[in-house]
Amino acid sequence: MNVRATTSKGLYSWGFAILVFIVLAFLPLYGSVYTMILMTAVIMYVALTVSWVMFSGPTGNISLAPAAFLGVGIYTAAVLGKTLPMPVVIVIGALASFFLALLVGALTLRLRGIYFSIFTFGLVVLIQQLILWYEVRFTHTRGRFVVVLDNTTIFYVMLAILAALLVAAYLIRQSKYGSALRSIGEDEEASAHAGVNVTVLKTIMFGVSALFMGATGAIMATKWTYIDPYIAFNPLFSFMPVLMAIFGGMGTFYGPILGAVVFAYLEELLITQFPYYYMLIFGVIMVVAIAYMPDGLVGLAQKWRKRARAENHANT
Amino acid sequence: MIVQIIDVVVAGLLLGGIYALISVGLSLQYGVARVLNVAHGEFMMLGALSTWALNRAYGLNPLICMAACGPIAFVIGYVLHRTLIKRLRSFSPSAAVFEGNSMLASFGLLFIIQNIASIIWGTEIKAYTFMAYPVSVLGALFAANRLVTLAFAVVIGVVFYIFLVRTRLGKAIRAAAQDPTTAGLMGVNINQVLALCFGFGALMAGLAGVLVSMSYPVHTTMGFEYTIITIVVVVLGGLGSIPGSFIGGFILGLIGSIVTKIEPGLSLAAYYLIFMLLLWIKPTGLMGK
Numbered sequence: 001m002n003v004r005a006t007t008s009k010g011l012y013s014w015g016f017a018i019l020v021f022i023v024l025a026f027l028p029l030y031g032s033v034y035t036m037i038l039m040t041a042v043i044m045y046v047a048l049t050v051s052w053v054m055f056s057g058p059t060g061n062i063s064l065a066p067a068a069f070l071g072v073g074i075y076t077a078a079v080l081g082k083t084l085p086m087p088v089v090i091v092i093g094a095l096a097s098f099f100l101a102l103l104v105g106a107l108t109l110r111l112r113g114i115y116f117s118i119f120t121f122g123l124v125v126l127i128q129q130l131i132l133w134y135e136v137r138f139t140h141t142r143g144r145f146v147v148v149l150d151n152t153t154i155f156y157v158m159l160a161i162l163a164a165l166l167v168a169a170y171l172i173r174q175s176k177y178g179s180a181l182r183s184i185g186e187d188e189e190a191s192a193h194a195g196v197n198v199t200v201l202k203t204i205m206f207g208v209s210a211l212f213m214g215a216t217g218a219i220m221a222t223k224w225t226y227i228d229p230y231i232a233f234n235p236l237f238s239f240m241p242v243l244m245a246i247f248g249g250m251g252t253f254y255g256p257i258l259g260a261v262v263f264a265y266l267e268e269l270l271i272t273q274f275p276y277y278y279m280l281i282f283g284v285i286m287v288v289a290i291a292y293m294p295d296g297l298v299g300l301a302q303k304w305r306k307r308a309r310a311e312n313h314a315n316t
Numbered sequence: 317m318i319v320q321i322i323d324v325v326v327a328g329l330l331l332g333g334i335y336a337l338i339s340v341g342l343s344l345q346y347g348v349a350r351v352l353n354v355a356h357g358e359f360m361m362l363g364a365l366s367t368w369a370l371n372r373a374y375g376l377n378p379l380i381c382m383a384a385c386g387p388i389a390f391v392i393g394y395v396l397h398r399t400l401i402k403r404l405r406s407f408s409p410s411a412a413v414f415e416g417n418s419m420l421a422s423f424g425l426l427f428i429i430q431n432i433a434s435i436i437w438g439t440e441i442k443a444y445t446f447m448a449y450p451v452s453v454l455g456a457l458f459a460a461n462r463l464v465t466l467a468f469a470v471v472i473g474v475v476f477y478i479f480l481v482r483t484r485l486g487k488a489i490r491a492a493a494q495d496p497t498t499a500g501l502m503g504v505n506i507n508q509v510l511a512l513c514f515g516f517g518a519l520m521a522g523l524a525g526v527l528v529s530m531s532y533p534v535h536t537t538m539g540f541e542y543t544i545i546t547i548v549v550v551v552l553g554g555l556g557s558i559p560g561s562f563i564g565g566f567i568l569g570l571i572g573s574i575v576t577k578i579e580p581g582l583s584l585a586a587y588y589l590i591f592m593l594l595l596w597i598k599p600t601g602l603m604g605k
Binding site for chain 2: 060062107108111113114115117118119122125126129130132133136137239242243246276277279280282283284285286287290291294
């Protein structure tokens with residue numbers, strides 16, 4: 001694992017990121033409403049993917065819980081949205097996900113890799129079933145209406161969450177905690193012997209990644225107007241971040257972001273063009289991406305660049 | 317009161333037979349081939365829906381369908397391992413990475429199989445009747461088809477157990493389960509054995525699907541719920557242990573039957589709770605090493 005120091009290359013990528021954010025910040029002034037809604041969805045997927053990679057990337061523990069943390073945020077907005085102002089709801093949604101993740105992490109992070117994946121996936125369905133049962137049995141309703149916000153507000157809040165997330169993810173990656181997480185991913189036992197408090201560090205990182213997912217859910221809920229347990233705890237939201245990260249390439253910081261942008265746009269295209277075959281095509285892309293692009297788009301690009309360079313050498 | 321208890325217990329055992337049979341399949345796929353195949357329930361769904369389609373179109377006896385569905389499921393499973401899974405196995409740097417990749421790939425398979433089935437058959441719930449006359453078991457009444465289901469599940473399980481213990485190929489499979497690298501060094505054709513295991517797993521799921529369709533309504537999204545139950549049973553019984561799968565299957569069938577009697581909306585949640593508690597307390601399972 002090579003941690004790139006802040007070189008001129010690093011400065012360029014920061015400059016590029018800031019440029020993208022400036023362009024996005026003025027989007028509501030010149031873009032159409034459709035573009036803005038599309039961009040909100042893209043930003044949501046980027047936020048989910050980056051926060052997933054924050055924990056699962058370095059440690060190698062595949063968490064399938066994003067849908068659970070997103071859903072907790074969504075339900076917080078649905079329950080509290082009418083009585084509390086929006087920023088407070090987002091903070092509560094984020095904290096609720098954070099504490100749920102701490103609890104789950106403390107219980108399960110000692111499990112072997114694959115069991116951790118199943119367990120986290122079980123969490124999604126468990127919460128979904130419990131809320132469904134509660135609603136049918138006690139409130140005799142299914143689903144709730146969410147207070148609606150206008151598209152521009154949702155867009156700006158989502159953009160702000162993404163900015164905070166990217167800065168946090170980058171700082172953690174460059175800090176000693178980032179190195180400790182990568183060492184855990186390479187050899188957990190050796191890392192513990194070297195003085196890393198493995199369980200505490202993993203649990204807290206799991207919580208931080210859930211924090212941003214909860215905030216995302218709380219703001220995105222206002223876009224959906226009506227939600228029920230099947231919409232809020234949709235297992236697809238657990239797979240999307242994993243797939244987007246693999247699709248983009250997990251080795252670099254920008255790989256997952258690239259994967260999320262390309263994939264979110266692809267999803268929009270598929271849903272509008274082939275609504276009946278959308279899930280089928282999704283499955284095919286998933287299998288092909290895992291079997292033929294283990295290093296993602298970034299890996300493919302690097303391979304091509306290397307091949308091009310080798311040809312150049314052969315010519316001279 | 318007594319009849320009610322017998323009712324719940326026998327219903328649990330009948331359900332448990334099916335759970336056990338599917339779980340033997342997953343136990344082979346995960347215990348030996350190290351693929352946590354989340355598309356396992358989809359093979360069962362394919363078995364169930366093709367039986368329904370054959371029965372409706374030609375009035376074919378479901379028991380005859382077993383003879384056709386089993387081998388077809390086996391071939392699909394075998395080919396899948398020979399192509400996709402083998403590829404994942406060859407480039408994954410470690411066993412843990414392979415397990416993660418193959419699980420994610422099987423989620424992709426789940427979406428593919430489920431959606432192809434929905435395009436062919438539609439998503440509505442379907443059923444046909446076969447041997448639906450009542451039979452008395454210790455005073456409680458059950459449809460004859462459910463007893464046939466249990467009998468077949470037990471017979472298939474026992475036959476497969478004998479195959480594993482008594483034949484040369486069975487011995488190779490057990491060796492591969494313990495240590496694939498060493499088994500390979502001892503002259504076991506490891507890719508062949510793992511692919512066969514994957515095929516046998518699909519075969520069991522396909523047969524279980526045929527059996528399920530005789531006594532329960534079927535639909536194209538039924539698979540995943542069975543996959544979840546199967547994972548719980550396999551973890552409960554211990555990975556790669558066939559008697560463990562049967563014990564786990566019957567225990568889960570009983571619990572499911574009791575919870576359904578008291579609070580039907582909570583059965584899936586109950587399975588999860590058991591699973592979570594179990595992973596936490598004894599991750600190696602009842603019969604695990």
